[in-house]
Amino acid sequence: MTDPFGRAIRDFHRDEQDEPLIQRDGEWAREHPVGAFYFGDFDPGDDRSEFITSWVDGPLLDMGAGAGRDTLHLQERYETVAIEVSDHLVETMNERGVHDARRADMFALRDMFERDRFRSAFAWGTQVELAGSMQGLREFLDDLASVTTPEGTATFDCYDPARIDGEEMLGYRADPAPGLAHRVMHFEYEGDVGETLLFRLFGPDRLREAVSGTDWNVAACRYDAVDSPHYQVALAK
Structure with missing residues (x-):
């Protein structure tokens, strides 16, 4: 299977990216900003980073770690394992100095890690939405509960369909059910x-409905801005 996403990020890291990485939905296409998204510095003082650091502890799992931007900072404080489904991205993280980068699927955590392996986990980049369905999300949360300790925490970011302008988001598909979209x-x-x-x-x-019946509860939730559809959430057991 081809991996244009991982290969473009690897090529950018090696200063070999001569063509843009394109996001596409039918005729709608745009260039994906590789440098800004995956190679910026982890700024402990910005709101996003403060939210992450206020909820994590080690051992820590970075799910969908990209080029390792967050792991490179956090591994100096905690034992941190970074996972990606792309061999190109794992290779990139190794080249950049990530201590423990592994090829693994965040939606198959029990296959890779033993029970109670991590104190905290996070997934930043809205990749948790790749669960694909609410049932898939619940299955992911159950798996995540299995590989985190009884006092475990998890953080990730999402888009709230109630605040999205469908004309502005590439690939947006409305859903008649309140609070849901694809x-x-x-x-x-x-x-x-x-x-x-x-x-x-x-x-x-x-999300609160989805965690009902799992080991998790929604401990904190914040939006980027008053009118922003992008929000961050922390779960605790």
Whole structure:
């Protein structure tokens, strides 16, 4: 299977990216800002970083770690394991100095890690929405509960469909159910076309429904701004 996303990020790291990484949904296409998204500095003082650091402890799992931007900072404080489904991204993290980068699927955590392996986990980049459905989200939360300790915490970020302008979000698909939507897109790079990605978008109220019956509760939730659809959430057991 081709991996245009991982390959473009690896090439950027090596200063070998000569063509843009494209996000596409049908005729709608735009360049994905690789440098800004994956190679910026971890700023402990910004709101996003403060939210992460206020909820994590070690051992720590970085799910969908990209090029390792967050792990490179956090591994200086905690034992941190960074996982990605892309061999190119694992290779990139190793080259950048990530201590423990592994190829693993965040939606199959029990296959990779033993029970109670981590104190905290996080997934930043809205990749938790790749659960694809609310049932998939609940299954992910159960798996995450298995590999985290009884006092474990988890943080991730999402988009709230109630606040999204469908004309502005590439790949947006409305849903008649309140608080839910889908997003569909793929990546292209140097003629390679990646697999179609299906995101299940859910608002905070839908997330609270999803954690019901799991080991988790929603401990904190914040939006980037008053009118922003992007929000951060922390779960605790």
